[in-house]
Amino acid sequence: KPQNSSVLTTLFEEEKDYKGPTPGELLEPLFKQSSCSYRIESYWTYEVCHGKHIxxxxxEKETGQKINIQEYYLGNMMIKNPLSEPEGQMTPYYPVEMGNGTPCSLRQNLPRSSTVMYICHPEAKHEILSVAEVTTCEYEVVILTPLLCNHPKYRFRASPVNDIFCQSLPGSPLKPHNLEQLEKQQEMMKMPFRRVKEEEMHSTKEEKFSSIHKPVAVGSHQLLTVGTTHISKLTDDQLIKEFLSGSYCFHGGVGWWKYEFCYGKYVHQYHEDKESGKTSVVVGTWSKEEHIEWSRKNAARTYYLREDGTQTVRMVSHFYGNGDVCDLTDKPRQVTVKLKCKESDSPHAVTIYMLEPHSCQYILGVESPVICKILDTADEYGLLSVPS
Incomplete structure (x- = not known):
């Protein structure tokens, strides 16, 4: 029986036997709470308040702190349930129709409308993947969410691939020598490695590494490969120390401006151009004393309640002041940095976004796996340290 057929049969049987919540019920927590997702592009910012509006x-800020807002509603309220079930799609989605948006002058003032397509992604935080105008004043918005992943019909479906089994002739090696050499070279090139003393190989520290990380001898040196999906404790500790010392900085942002955040040092906003070079703005610099003073009037730590009744730190907020002087206010720029955990297999995955609720007063959102391991070390001022 072909493997493709058996895989599809298994998927079909799993979907048929599923008796859990409907996709609408799985997404209900997102619709019930006042939850919004944002996507910042070079000119437009998109706001999706789930089940409410897009x-x-x-x-644009003018002299005298007057703010002009140009805005369009691409859809309001859910007008109906999904039009169709995802049949045979490699990336199935749950569509939600939203209508009654801002009238469109190009279509005889018909209201704008959108289809919000929710797609399963286990590591997502309900972020906006894309916004597209498929026809005049009709839009498609793609949202990645982990909530749908509990439904078998909406999980990722990888294209089935038939395995090819090779057998060596009698007296031949299990694998051709050239293939073994090539595989070793590729493995060494794609994986970062750490030099380890020979005596450490047999110490108790070896237990800190996953069993898939085997020491490999290269010449006279012992190397230890560390995969990107299973980061060793030693690598974690080193990354955390470098982050907390400000030597490992986060970079991110979409559109014209990019952002650089170095913990305990500064927040920079910059743009690089081949012709004019790099334009950089200091959004805020770190002062422990100023932050502690700020934290006495603001929440430096926010918590969420676990099912067992215990509290854990959800986010810490840090104040960075004394940035470059703002033309609109004649005062130094300042930014509140909100540090949150981002679950990911890669320790270098980072999400950075910036909001400007008031002229030259910013909020920088930073989410990274590095932060996950140190949030619970936050003291009363929200200051972080290396976990013991």
Whole structure:
């Protein structure tokens, strides 16, 4: 029986036997709470408040702190349940129709409308993957969410691939020598490695590494490969120390401006151009004393309640002041940095976004797996340290 057929049969049987919540019920927590997702592009910012509205807007600040907002609602309220079930799609989605948006002058003032397509992604935080205008004043918005992943019909479906089994002739090696050499070279090139003393190989520290990380001898040196999906404790500790010392900085942002955040040092906003070079703005610099003073009037730590009744730190907020002087306010720029955990297999995955609720007063959102391991070390001022 072909493997493709058996895989599809298994998927079909799993879907047929599923008796759990419907996709609408799985997404209900997102619709019930006041939850919004944002996507910042070079000109437009998109705001999806799930089940409520989709807004496209651009803010321009004039002298005297007057803010002009250009905005369009691409859809309001859910007008109906999904039009169709995802049949045979490699990436199945749950569509939600939203209508009654801002009238469209190009279509005889018919209201704008959108289809919000929710797609399963286990590591997502309900972020907006894309916004597209498929026809005039009709939009498709793709949202990645982990909530749908509990439903078998909406999980990722990898294209079935038939395995090819090779057998060596009698007296031949299990694998051709050239193939073994090539595989070793490829493995060494794609995986970062750490030099380890020979005596450490047999110490208790070896238990800290996953069993898939075997020491490999290269010449006279002992190397230890560390896969990107199973980061060793030693690598974690080193990354955390470098982050907390400010030597490992986060970079991110979409559109014209990019952002650089170095913990305990500064937040920079910059743009690089081949012709004019790099334009950089200091958004805020770190002062422990100023932050502690700020934290006495603001929440430096926020918590969420676990099912067992215990509290754990959900986010810490840090104040960075004394940035470059703002033309609109004649005062130094300042930013509140909100540090949150981002679950990911890669320790270098980072999400950074910036909001400007008031002229030259910013909020920088930073989410990274590095932060996950140190949130619970936050003291009363929200200051982080290396976990013991």
């Amino acid at each position: 807004r496209q807007y651009h803010e």
